[in-house]
Amino acid sequence: MIELGKILIKDSSSIVEARNKIHLLAKDLRFSSMSATRLATITSDLSRSIYQEGMESSLTVGFEERKDIFGLVLIFQGKRTDLNIKQTELFFDNLQILSIKDGLQKIRTFKYLTEPEFKPTEEFISMEKERLIRLSREELFNEVKRKNEELLKIIDERKKMWEKLQDAHRRLEMEKTKVDRKVKRRTQQFQKAKEEAERANQMKSIFLASMSHELRTPLNSVIGFTGIVLQGLAGELNDEQKEQLGMAYGSAKHLLSLINDLLDISKIESGELKPDIREFNIAEAGIEIRDSLKIMAEEKELELIFNIPDISIFSDKRRFEQILLNLVNNAIKFTEKGKVEVKAVEKDENIEVMIKDTGIGIKKEDFHKLFQPFVQLEYTITEGAGTGLGLYLTKNLVQLLKGKIQMESEYRKGSTFTFILPIEYGG
Amino acid sequence: MEREKILVVDDDKKNRYLVSFLLEKEGFEIIIATNGLERIEAAKKQQVDLIIMHIKMPKMNGYEATRRIRRLKKYKSIPIIALTSYAVMEDKEKVMKAGCTGYMSKPITPEIFTEEIKKFLEVKHEKSNSS
Secondary structure (H helix, E strand, C coil): CEEEEEEEECCHHHHHHHHHHHHHHHHHCCCCHHHHHHHHHHHHHHHHHHCCCCCCEEEEEEEEEECCEEEEEEEEEEECCCCCCHHHHHHCCEEEEEEECCCEEEEEEEEECCCCCCCCCHHHHHHHHHHHHCCCHHHHHHHHHHHHHHHHHHHHHHHHHHHHHHHHHHHHHHHHHHHHHHHHHHHHHHHHHHHHHHHHHHHHHHHHHHHHHHHHHHHHHHHHHHHHHHCCCCCCCCHHHHHHHHHHHHHHHHHHHHHHHHHHHHHHHCCCCCCCCEEEEHHHHHHHHHHHHHHHHHHCCCEEEEECCCCEEEECHHHHHHHHHHHHHHHHHCCCCCEEEEEEEEECCEEEEEEEECCCCCCHHHHHHCCCCCCCCHHHCCCCCCCCCHHHHHHHHHHHCCCEEEEEEECCCEEEEEEEEECECCC | CCCCEEEEECCCHHHHHHHHHHHHHCCCEEEEECCHHHHHHHHHHCCCCEEEEECCCCCCCHHHHHHHHHHCHHHCCCCEEEEECHHHHHHHHHHHHHCCCEEEECCCCHHHHHHHHHHHHHHHHHHHHHC
């Protein structure tokens, strides 16, 4: 077969195109005008029947020489046709239907030229080839039109998208200004609130500091003079007077320690109390505490054991002593018989100090209350009880020195308080 | 033997009375001043054996007063004991730096107070005897 060309059947306009091209070719091949029209109609019908969107359908056109006579070959390839091709078959000299895979079908038609002596020249063939390939004006126009429409659609979509973007942008800008304004206002409010809080806190600290000073001054003379009278320096007292004045003396001292604890706490809370860090020996600090509590332990016939190694640490000596004093003092206060043992060990970068007693202990359900201010457990209220601030202050002091405090206890068996401080405060 | 003289400086009348009462009971002679300036004047006028100084005072605080007294030739080595309240206990180093011999914190515990003062005087005697 001498192939002239292949027309792709891809839409209704290409079917019209195929029809027109075959009509022209038929005329050139000197088919009668009736036959040419009929050929064109069959082309149109067959093309339409094999066409399906999404499937590659085509019409291949060529010549074939059979018994020295040329004939026209049309090959329709596409979906299986549902046309009754009986009539069509009669028009051609030969018609074959070939199935190829995937539901594709090939209809091959052959029709002898009307003039047996017609031989297609090279020139004729190339001319027809060119005509078949060439897009018709209509097709060109449609192509341009389609492209144009696509472009217009794209432009339109872009435009809409742009507008949407613009809109979103505008809304965002508006939202942003709103948020900015809000943030600014909030920041100002926070700043103001912060300043007010700081001022209030400062006022509180100043108030507490001067208040406790003011309270202490008269208390100093209460304690001093009560002490003088109690000692009998201003004349002998009878036993009843001694006992009653002794109670007043105890209460005054209690009040003083309450004020002192309160002052310390207020200083820690306001951040006014800065640790005074320097090197000191904890064994020496321990001895000072032991000496000051020895009498208290002896009075209760308790064994007071200090086992602190000769280690120097960088911390606040006064606060270290205050912590140790509070805890050992508590241990002695809440222990009726047995012993109070203080032990220190070096662990990694820390020093661990344990204060163990054989005292009244703490019930499990009360553990959480222990380090809170003004909590005194019913069974721990003994004579000359604490301020209710002692452990709270101790915890605050430990934290001030970047340490932590913990407690283990068994009710009626004893308690162990452990505080852990870094050996080097700054380290 | 002549009674030892102790200069007590305190702006609080009750405190002055308390300290003087305790020390007079022990047989000391008490000279009183109500502020730092007065004390310097008092110290200049007559030789005292020990000074008890309240740190927080109007007109001139204890630190400044101590420094000034230490400049006087006859007060180079006599004991100066600072009386500090709990609130300023952090300043104990400051007290020692200013030239104080020792410090005691308020409130005064009568049974301990006079004992402590006597100890400071004993140390002073030991020093003067050995020199």
